[in-house]
Amino acid sequence: MNCRTFLAFACAITLSLNYALGQVTENPKVDEQSAQYVKIKRVELTDQFTIIYLEFIEKKSGMPQAPQGFNFPFKPGQGPVQGGNQIWLDPETRLYKPGEIEKKFKLIKAENIPTNSTKKVTAGEKVDFVAYFERLTPGIEEFDFYEGRSSQGTQSWNFYGIHIKNPSKKQSQNASKNTAKTQPSAKKPVEEAVIPQKEIAPAEKVSAEENGIAVLKGNIYNAKTKQPISAEIRYVEKGDSLQIKSSSGKYRLGLDPSEKYDFRVTAKGFYGTTFNLSPADSTEKAAFNQDFYLNPLAVGETITMPNIYFETSKYALLPESYAELDRLVDMMRENKNIRIRIEGHTDNVGDFDKNLELSRQRAESVQTYLVEKGIEKSRIEAKGYGGTRAITKGTPEERAKNRRVEFVITEV
Known part of the structure; x- marks a missing residue:
């Protein structure tokens, strides 16, 4: 085997192993998130898992305080610990492809953070933890991390629009073929060296009711310039007054399909608007799109x-x-x-x-x-x-x- 043939063969093996062993995305871009004190540091894809490395930092003394009566997530039925807050990861946390919530990927396990109990954190403490989910289908390069809906006394950790490297099998194989074409002295097609991949079954399809959520998403614009603006959406769910802030103008909400909602959209320097939605009254209960245009x-x-x-x-x-x-x-x-x-x-x-x-x-x-x-x-x-x-x-x-x-x- 001459040098060029060996290099082509090695390159194909590298590409194949990269697909087989997974993709790694450091500090992935996140379009929106519900809590700024939790950060996704890395997403790794293996044959079996979608592995998400996260970092939690408890607020320090002297930092702006949360609203009165607010605590970070704690296990239902257990109040906050005196002198600190408690964190945990909801075992029902799942991943979704935006706009296609029937494609969900379940949480398998977590490291350094409890899922059936709570963990006390003190001022300024940093907690690095890892969450293992079912493997995202190849080709899904944007997904949502959805823990749940925030309620009084709790703050869920939801991330919307997480961008990663996760090419489809076809893309990976095409990359191998393109590499082979650049090596004219190779006697055999380089793609023959590709390691066969295990077929990944599509995610289980379930209805919005079975998932327990419907999704409302869209953008908030300046009505005059048609440019996105930073805004806030407020609404009430099961007696809880909730709100989300969007710095980019893009928003995505998880809703209870059985509820009726009155949304109020506001932005500094703009006249707000309202919007009503009853997911149960619609034949499409899984996903809704609504853009808002606010007048300056x-x-x-x-x-x-x-x-x-x-x-x-x-x-x-x-x-x-x-x-x-x-x-x-x-x-x-x-x-x-x-x-x-x-x-x-x-x-x-x-x-x-x-x-x-x-x-x-x-x-x-x-x-x-x-x-x-x-x-x-x-x-x-x-x-x-x-x-x-x-x-x-x-x-x-x-x-x-x-x-x-x-x-x-x-x-x-």
Whole structure:
């Protein structure tokens, strides 16, 4: 065997062993995570396992404290230890391919962290631990690490969008073939030296109900620039008020398929929005996609309030409007220097003067509501435009969009 043939043979063996023995990704990129004090340092793939090396660092004295009543994860039924917190890894932790939660990879074992008890940690302590999962199917190069939903007194460790090296068998074999083609003096195709691989069975398929979660994911954007923004999502689940923060604008939530959710999306310098979801009412209970576009709080910005309702042909507010109006109240409380103009609009059907008067009265009803909630009247102007500023024409359904209430930011 000449030198070139030997080098080609050795290269093919190396590529094959790299596939057989697994891929290693140091400090993998993670799109989002629920707890900043836990870090994924390394992901290693072997024939049998997906091995994840993690590091936990307990907060030091003098560091910002967690909210009152908050503790790091502890075993249900066991309270936090005096003088410190407790950590553990939920034995139901699993890995998912984003958007395909029927493909789950179960936790097999863990080292240096308990799964059926708890471990006390002290201020400034660092804990390195390892979690072994079923082997990710070759070709999955992005996955989620999902421990569970946080609740009062606990913080789950969830990582979304973990990027690793995990080529498919076909990619690995193609790499071997491409290496062989660069060695013209080899007498036999180099791919003959590839070590046969054990076929890995696809992950067990289970429904969202069996998994116990549904997934809501998407992005949060600046409505004007269409660029992602840092934001926060708040919601209530089984009586617990939960929130997640996204610095990149990308988010992913694990939800209980049997629950009904009201989400509130906020970002500093933007007018927030709300979103409702009932996974049980949908035929697709496993995964949902929802992007949000928030309007910046800048002078001249016109923001439509979609959920303001009045009695037919009258200006009395209906209770269904209160949630939307309370959101505006909160924004003005948080931004003391903002002044706005409430604008009422109607369609252009009927008497012009009556429509103009009705739109003014409706704007004033909104103004009155805000004042009763403690917002200074001097910060709120009210004006009616009747049907003079229609945004659409056509069918009655389309013209209904003209009947709306907006507010314009006049001072920041």
